[in-house]
Amino acid sequence: MSEETGLSQNTLLSRKRYAVMALRDKLQFLYTELMEGKNY
Numbered sequence: 001m002s003e004e005t006g007l008s009q010n011t012l013l014s015r016k017r018y019a020v021m022a023l024r025d026k027l028q029f030l031y032t033e034l035m036e037g038k039n040y
Contacts, residue, residue, distance in 0.1 A: 002009050
């Protein structure tokens with residue numbers, strides 16, 4: 001991917017890390033919303 005994009009491996013790893021963190025936050029929000037709607 002580095003050769004195809006012209007970006008360094010470190011840049012790609014950093015961007016991947018931020019993408020994973022953003023996805024976790026979004027999924028946690030959705031999970032919380034789903035669980036608050038259930039009566040356990």
